[in-house]
Each structure stands twice: as C-alpha cells, then as structure tokens.
Amino acid sequence: MAAAGQGQEIGYRIHRPLTLASGDRDRVLTVPADESGMIQMDGPAVYQKAVKAMMDSLSRAAEASGFDATALELIVPHQANQRIINAVRQRMKLDKSRVFSMIAEYGNTSSSTIPLCLEKLAIDKVAPATMGLTAFGGGYTYAAAVLEKM
Numbered sequence: 001m002a003a004a005g006q007g008q009e010i011g012y013r014i015h016r017p018l019t020l021a022s023g024d025r026d027r028v029l030t031v032p033a034d035e036s037g038m039i040q041m042d043g044p045a046v047y048q049k050a051v052k053a054m055m056d057s058l059s060r061a062a063e064a065s066g067f068d069a070t071a072l073e074l075i076v077p078h079q080a081n082q083r084i085i086n087a088v089r090q091r092m093k094l095d096k097s098r099v100f101s102m103i104a105e106y107g108n109t110s111s112s113t114i115p116l117c118l119e120k121l122a123i124d125k126v127a128p129a130t131m132g133l134t135a136f137g138g139g140y141t142y143a144a145a146v147l148e149k150m
Contacts, residue, residue, distance in 0.1 A: 015065035017145035061144035073128035078135035079113035
C-alpha cells in the first residue's frame with residue numbers, strides 16, 4: 001500500500017490468505033443457468049451465512065498468522081452490506097473505529113470493495129500496524145488475510 005502525496009511508501013506483508021467455499025446446499029441463493037430465470041435469495045439465510053463465514057475465516061487466517069482477530073488494529077471487510085459489517089463488528093465486540101466502512105459513500109462495488117478501501121486508507125495516510133481483510137461472495141465463497149506493517 002503506497003501513501004499518496006509525499007512519495008512515502010507504506011510496506012505491508014500479507015500473510016498467507018485463507019480461501020474457502022462451501023457451496024449452497026440449501027439453495028438459498030440460486031442463479032439460473034440461462035437468462036430467462038430470476039436470481040432467488042433467502043436474504044436472512046444469506047445474511048447469517050455471510051456474517052458467520054466472514055468472522056470464521058478472519059479468525060482462522062489470523063490464528064494461522066499468529067494473531068488474534070480481535071486484536072488486529074483494523075478490520076477491512078467486504079463492503080456488500082452495512083448490516084453485515086455491523087453484525088461482524090458487534091459479534092466480535094469491536095469498537096466502530098476498528099472496522100473500516102465506506103459503503104455509504106461508494107456502495108457495493110463487488111470484488112473491488114477491499115482494494116478500494118485499502119486505496120482510501122493509503123490516500124488518507126492511515127497505516128495501522130495490522131489489518132484483517134475478510135470477504136464473502138457468490139457461490140458461498142469466502143476469504144480472509146492479515147496484513148502486517150513492515
């Protein structure tokens with residue numbers, strides 16, 4: 001992550017990311033094979049799965065990297081839904097200042113949400129020593145990683 005302005009570089013080590021997929025056995029989020037159908041979603045079930053998966057993957061990635069997820073300075077979650085972000089924060093018992101969100105300004109930018117958040121942090125010259133990244137996406141895929149300032 002490079003800081004804007006002064007030409008000062010902020011270096012981070014990315015610990016081995018954790019990537020997972022569980023599939024949708026209960027068919028609560030289905031996408032038709034052709035364009036004639038409609039996407040079907042059981043919102044509350046997807047919400048519960050997303051919150052649990054994001055917390056679990058972050059905890060596992062942090063532990064594998066020698067950290068406690070709740071001790072990371074900043075959590076940068078996928079910016080799909082503010083309710084999901086709030087639930088992750090509340091269930092992890094974190095202060096609002098420790099979970100980065102800019103969904104109100106940019107909305108859900110799909111797979112670009114975390115890179116855009118990291119860019120914003122770099123532009124604002126916010127460089128916490130440790131960050132946890134966590135995401136949940138279509139196909140019930142989820143991932144997490146820990147960044148550590150070098």
